Amino acid sequence: MAKTTVEPIKAGIDLGNGYVKQNINGRVRVHPSVAVKQFNPDTPPVSADAIGSVIEDIFNQMDLSFLSPLVKSTERRLFGERALKSGMSLEEFDVFSRVGKSEVDLSGVLALGTIAADRLQNHYEKTGSLPEDGVLKVNVDLATALPIEEHKQHMERFRDLFLNNGNAHIVTFHNFKQQIRLEITFDYAIVINEGESxxxxxxxxxxxxxxxxxxxxxxxxxxxxxxxxxxxxxxxxxxxxxxxxxxxxxxxxxxxxxxxxxxxxxxxxxGYGAVLEATLHKLQAEGYPYRSRKELSEFLHTKPSVFTKNKWEHVKNINQKEEDRFSSSxxxxxxxxxxxxxxxxxxxxxxxxxxxxxxxxxxxxxxxxxxxxxxxxxxxxxxxxxxxxxxxNVQGLYQVALRLRPNRKEASVPVAK
Missing domain, CATH: 3.30.420.40 (ATPase, nucleotide binding domain)
Structure with a gap:
């Protein structure tokens, strides 16, 4: 049976340390920059009558594996809210590490997972069903970014990993009774500087x-x-x-x-993650159960209920003290x-x-x-x-992605060389 081919897409993806911001074909969305590895996956597939609700919230529900030079480890991963509430150890960007975004699996996991989820959701919204043959092929014009100093050293290698000599990256959904495979080929890719975008x-x-x-x-x-x-x-x-x-x-x-x-x-x-990490360290010493800065950030950005108001104010007070120290530094x-x-x-x-x-x-x-x-x-x-x-950043990246193909009518964005 022939593989389902979808239209080429334009994607601007900002791989933030806290959140992934995406603009794919003009549709802007955001989700946490986290995943968890499943070393012994035993989650049953969703029932047929639950497929629609899972697809609707796919960025918080997806269970994926990868075959790509961007991702060295082969374990299945959970994403978004499902990852945050799984109780398992979170895979997130280390804001203190000297190893950059271009060198860790999480960047590829998030970029490829974002595109795969968008395209599967788009297919379901148009057809009302999963692809009959279990395969979607997609071609992408991608613009993404790296921190300025990392860009100077690793931009070309990172871009070439996406281009992959013209070969497809394979992303497989394990949420459903039938596995769904996305074959993602990057026709054009550019990596610019964060802040520049x-x-x-x-x-x-x-x-x-x-x-x-x-x-x-x-x-x-x-x-x-x-x-x-x-x-x-x-x-x-x-x-x-x-x-x-x-x-x-x-x-x-x-x-x-x-x-x-x-x-x-x-x-x-x-960056601001250093403030959250310092706050997290103090709260853990006091016996608070937060396991990650992402979990802490979600709590700080949620309006407290009458039951959590006192705790929220205490956490906020500690966080503000760390903000002041960081600004001074x-x-x-x-x-x-x-x-x-x-x-x-x-x-x-x-x-x-x-x-x-x-x-x-x-x-x-x-x-x-x-x-x-x-x-x-x-x-x-x-x-x-x-x-x-x-x-x-993501809106700027999307404007760059729109202008990657030659012979377009729009004037070129003055991107750095």
Whole structure:
């Protein structure tokens, strides 16, 4: 029986240390960057009448194995909420390790699993059934990213693993009575810098986003200093600094004359995950049962009930103390970056999953550093809320993915070489 072939897709995938953000064919979704290995899988397949509900929540339900150069280990894995609630040891990015994203199985597991889940869900939504022959073939134009310093060393090798000499990566679903195999071939793949991709997301901002960006800038200059400036002016400034506060790294992405400046850009090898890990360590010493920073993060970001309010406030208090310590520890890095770029930077953007929780302690340090260069050195700092700005990288990546095939009508995105 012939294998079912689906249309080529465009995929921007941001492999965040905390969450995977995906934009596949214009559909944006997010799910935790975790998995668990099943060394003795004995889960029965879902019943026929439960297939629809499993497919609807596939990113939190999938049970997968992989045959790919991106994934060295062959164990089956669970993902998302199912992984978090499995009670098994979580596979997550180590925010303290010197081993980067391009060198660990989890990156390939999450990227391939994301595409496979999207395509199976898409097929089911269109047909109302699983593929009759048990196989889906998909061709992908992919854009993804690495932290700036890791990109300089490992970009080509990581990209080539995806391209795989034109061979398919095999992802197998074990959720159902019949195994479903996805054969994923990457026709085009590009790996750019984290932070750089966020700037592309800003470049393609729509009116609602531009209005919000202007509002954020103006509230720091209440005396009319930015009168006549528009949101489009801010995102279109030729010389910018983007501070991308992720869970595992902080990327300082510099654009000069609207092009990414790899010489001036850098990565600080700790991010907001270091705050969560420090909080987790203290809570575990007090006897709290949290097993991972992801579990802790989910608790902090969930509105407490009347039964958990006191516990939530205690956990939040400890976390805020660690946030303050972390902001102080990166003040030296702020100074290093400003020494290199403050002479020509026109606008600073602060974004990423750790932007909002660190704003109260970090923003003052940025302002103080700018003021050292003189009272006429007016540099707007646009501090973007995490709930919104965590998607900047993936939106920029999707715009890059749209422009990978030759002979397209759109103008090329000025990606770094």
């Amino acid at each position: 966020a700037q592309y997301g800003l470049m393609f901002a729509k009116e609602e986003m531009l209005d919000m960006i202007l509002k954020e800038a103006v509230k720091r200059f209440p005396n009319g200093e930015l009168d006549g400036i528009t949101g489009k002016d801010l995102v279109g400034a030729p010389n910018t600094l983007g501070i991308d506060i992720g869970e595992g790294t902080i990327d300082w992405a510099v654009f000069t004359n609207r092009k990414f400046n790899s010489d001036a850009s850098s990565t600080f090898r700790q 990166i003040s030296t890095e702020v100074s290093k970056v400003f020494d290199k770029v403050a002479g020509f930077i026109e606008v600073i953007f602060v974004f990423g999953g750790g932007a909002t929780p660190l704003e109260w302690s970090l923003f003052g340090k940025l302002q103080a550093r700018i003021s050292e260069f003189g009272k006429d050195n007016m540099i707007p700092i646009v501090y973007l809320d995490s709930a919104f700005s965590r998607f900047l």
